[in-house]
Amino acid sequence: MKSVQWHDTHITILNQQALPHKTEYLELKNIKDVWDAIVTLKVRGAPAIGMTAAYGLALAAKSYETNDLAQFHAELKRDRDYLASSRPTAVNLFWALDRLMKSVAQAKSVNEAKTTLIHEAICIQVEDEDVCRRIGEHALSLFQDGDRIMTICNAGAIATARYGTALAPFHLAKEKGMTLHAYACETRPVLQGARLTAWELSQAGVDVTLITDNMAAQTMKAKHISAVIVGADRIAANGDTANKIGTFGLAILAKAFRIPFYVAAPLSTIDLQTKTGDDIPIEERAKEEVTHIGGVRIAPDVNVYNPAFDVTPHELITGIITEKGIIFGDYATKLPTLFEEVFA
Amino acid sequence: MKSVQWHDTHITILNQQALPHKTEYLELKNIKDVWDAIVTLKVRGAPAIGMTAAYGLALAAKSYETNDLAQFHAELKRDRDYLASSRPTAVNLFWALDRLMKSVAQAKSVNEAKTTLIHEAICIQVEDEDVCRRIGEHALSLFQDGDRIMTICNAGAIATARYGTALAPFHLAKEKGMTLHAYACETRPVLQGARLTAWELSQAGVDVTLITDNMAAQTMKAKHISAVIVGADRIAANGDTANKIGTFGLAILAKAFRIPFYVAAPLSTIDLQTKTGDDIPIEERAKEEVTHIGGVRIAPDVNVYNPAFDVTPHELITGIITEKGIIFGDYATKLPTLFEEVFA
Numbered sequence: 001m002k003s004v005q006w007h008d009t010h011i012t013i014l015n016q017q018a019l020p021h022k023t024e025y026l027e028l029k030n031i032k033d034v035w036d037a038i039v040t041l042k043v044r045g046a047p048a049i050g051m052t053a054a055y056g057l058a059l060a061a062k063s064y065e066t067n068d069l070a071q072f073h074a075e076l077k078r079d080r081d082y083l084a085s086s087r088p089t090a091v092n093l094f095w096a097l098d099r100l101m102k103s104v105a106q107a108k109s110v111n112e113a114k115t116t117l118i119h120e121a122i123c124i125q126v127e128d129e130d131v132c133r134r135i136g137e138h139a140l141s142l143f144q145d146g147d148r149i150m151t152i153c154n155a156g157a158i159a160t161a162r163y164g165t166a167l168a169p170f171h172l173a174k175e176k177g178m179t180l181h182a183y184a185c186e187t188r189p190v191l192q193g194a195r196l197t198a199w200e201l202s203q204a205g206v207d208v209t210l211i212t213d214n215m216a217a218q219t220m221k222a223k224h225i226s227a228v229i230v231g232a233d234r235i236a237a238n239g240d241t242a243n244k245i246g247t248f249g250l251a252i253l254a255k256a257f258r259i260p261f262y263v264a265a266p267l268s269t270i271d272l273q274t275k276t277g278d279d280i281p282i283e284e285r286a287k288e289e290v291t292h293i294g295g296v297r298i299a300p301d302v303n304v305y306n307p308a309f310d311v312t313p314h315e316l317i318t319g320i321i322t323e324k325g326i327i328f329g330d331y332a333t334k335l336p337t338l339f340e341e342v343f344a
Numbered sequence: 345m346k347s348v349q350w351h352d353t354h355i356t357i358l359n360q361q362a363l364p365h366k367t368e369y370l371e372l373k374n375i376k377d378v379w380d381a382i383v384t385l386k387v388r389g390a391p392a393i394g395m396t397a398a399y400g401l402a403l404a405a406k407s408y409e410t411n412d413l414a415q416f417h418a419e420l421k422r423d424r425d426y427l428a429s430s431r432p433t434a435v436n437l438f439w440a441l442d443r444l445m446k447s448v449a450q451a452k453s454v455n456e457a458k459t460t461l462i463h464e465a466i467c468i469q470v471e472d473e474d475v476c477r478r479i480g481e482h483a484l485s486l487f488q489d490g491d492r493i494m495t496i497c498n499a500g501a502i503a504t505a506r507y508g509t510a511l512a513p514f515h516l517a518k519e520k521g522m523t524l525h526a527y528a529c530e531t532r533p534v535l536q537g538a539r540l541t542a543w544e545l546s547q548a549g550v551d552v553t554l555i556t557d558n559m560a561a562q563t564m565k566a567k568h569i570s571a572v573i574v575g576a577d578r579i580a581a582n583g584d585t586a587n588k589i590g591t592f593g594l595a596i597l598a599k600a601f602r603i604p605f606y607v608a609a610p611l612s613t614i615d616l617q618t619k620t621g622d623d624i625p626i627e628e629r630a631k632e633e634v635t636h637i638g639g640v641r642i643a644p645d646v647n648v649y650n651p652a653f654d655v656t657p658h659e660l661i662t663g664i665i666t667e668k669g670i671i672f673g674d675y676a677t678k679l680p681t682l683f684e685e686v687f688a
Contacts, residue, residue, distance in 0.1 A: 020644040152558070186634070186643070188532065188556035194635075194643035202646045209647040212532035212634055214496070214557035214590025218626075218654040221592075246558025248565075249597060256596045282562075290530070290556055291538075293637045299530070299538035300364040302546050303553040310562040 003158040004051045011055045013043045020199040031060040038086040045159020046233045050096035053083045054121035057100050061117050072110045088281045089309045091234040091271040128161035131266045134323035136168025145178050147226040152185040153244035154196035155231025165264040166231040170206045182208040189289040220257045228254045232265035239314030239331025240277030251316035260318040277311035347502040348395045355399045357387045364543040375404040382430040389503020390577045394440035397427045398465035401444050405461050416454045432625045433653045435578040435615040472505035475610045478667035480512025489522050491570040496529040497588035498540035499575025509608040510575040514550045526552040533633040564601045572598045576609035583658030583675025584621030595660035604662040621655035
């Protein structure tokens with residue numbers, strides 16, 4: 001069962017908030033359900049958010065009663081903006097929604113537009129699986145049998161159509177009979193590493209060791225970590241990368257230990273309109289994510305700073321792994337060429 | 345009420361595992377109670393562990409039935425070794441126990457020895473309050489009104505006789521009407537920062553902001569952190585410092601951001617017999633500390649690496665703040681002089 005799936009009258013998603021306790025699928029029946037599922041992190045991971053939002057827009061459009069194309073486009077724009085407001089940092093969300101908007105710009109009828117939106121959303125998901133496999137193949141070329149690789153958050157199969165981005169090499173290595181040892185940072189406050197990555201990789205038979213986030217330095221030293229690989233929520237034109245909070249710190253540690261630090265992400269994560277990391281808005285979330293775990297209070301009611309993401313400056317990134325290959329440094333020059341080739 | 349207190353027939357301790365939910369005091373009535381309280385982290389913090397173990401040894405000795413001095417010393421040695429086995433990393437534990445052993449080496453009778461042990465244990469606690477105040481005064485000389493200072497774990501009043509070590513400057517600043525802003529890393533897995541430091545500082549009226557451990561890099565950058573100050577469980581002769589897991593990572597981040605990184609600790613934490621950090625045993629604790637929070641499972645049953653401490657190499661430490669003053673660098677030469685002056 002896929003983590004996101006289109007069913008014509010609704011969308012089903014794997015409820016990532018219920019993991020690892022319960023493997024539960026939720027039906028999203030309207031655009032409000034979709035928006036809520038994204039905001040409450042029931043669906044998460046930049047590519048999965050993009051897919052879900054795309055299906056959400058197609059589902060919303062399906063219910064419009066008008067036959068007037070101008071009216072249709074006005075309603076579509078309203079719903080696009082509503083879904084785009086669900087989370088500010090991940091660019092795949094905007095990329096997927098805008099791809100759908102563009103797909104119906106020339107539509108000749110409302111019916112054609114409705115069908116096109118569904119088709120385009122399905123295409124995004126189908127392509128994502130292929131993209132993730134390619135990312136995984138490129139990433140795997142960097143690693144050797146027995147390597148010990150650290151990751152944070154969950155840039156995994158459940159965050160994408162399949163395989164994941166940062167976790168793709170672990171899944172592909174397993175398919176090929178090669179051994180990679182994963183070290184998963186638990187990723188407070190929402191614990192995506194503990195709840196999702198540890199679960200996903202152990203389900204897939206990958207050797208995975210869980211650590212708390214503050215054990216990263218000691219683990220790099222004591223366990224001779226070979227490399228760090230992470231996903232991305234947005235990559236700016238100069239290579240600066242927004243990803244789950246904690247990524248920036250891991251990149252600094254990796255440099256101190258002279259360990260390569262890789263970002264694995266699809267082209268849809270690269271936003272050439274965003275010049276540098278300073279232009280990426282960093283979502284701050286509710287203090288209760290930090291002061292409570294599983295509904296239980298773990299801290300007194302004090303001030304909390306809860307940024308959901310941080311930006312890793314490009315100079316700390318050894319390579320950016322995309323479906324089109326790996327770029328090592330000089331991102332400002334090289335990132336645009338990935339797009340030229342695609343559209344050539 | 346003090347966090348550790350001698351009552352002649354028993355010892356009371358503040359149950360640090362029940363905080364911040366409940367302010368609960370426990371009676372320790374025999375040596376087994378004392379050992380358990382240390383192992384289960386009901387009492388924690390290097391100086392508080394030392395005080396509790398010292399009282400525990402005095403309490404145990406009080407119950408010996410022999411009047412034979414040789415027999416008394418044999419039983420005392422057995423109980424000293426039992427208490428010393430409770431935790432391997434903090435050197436104050438061994439320091440306090442050995443100070444008690446030495447205090448009765450020349451005792452002329454069992455009764456005299458029993459009284460001396462109680463006296464010596466009380467002295468350790470009384471001296472610790474004075475030591476912590478001096479550490480706080482020295483630390484405060486490094487900071488300015490309005491500084492934003494990050495810390496990890498709880499090197500606070502409840503981990504010592506009073507004031508704490510790393511937290512002493514916050515308490516003293518408050519007494520003097522000076523404002524220091526504390527940023528407390530929550531300190532997984534046991535959450536001493538969230539449960540204890542956030543609680544202790546907010547109780548004292550200090551402005552404290554709680555972050556998860558993986559937010560340290562982003563917080564240093566976004567909040568313009570002025571300095572990092574931490575406690576210590578053991579300082580080797582060359583300045584390498586064992587402290588709560590996560591300290592090493594903070595020191596690397598501080599260096600990357602060119603922020604001074606200070607260790608605050610009493611002389612009893614300095615172990616000149618330990619040549620370097622490589623000689624400090626690092627306690628590994630049960631995997632359930634990572635996979636469960638408050639008894640609730642948060643991760644699947646996978647491999648866990650759970651070191652309770654890490655070692656920060658001396659070259660990452662800007663200064664070591666003791667009751668005798670602050671040492672900046674060249675620790676191998678300067679640390680021994682602290683002891684020469686004391687015993688001169």
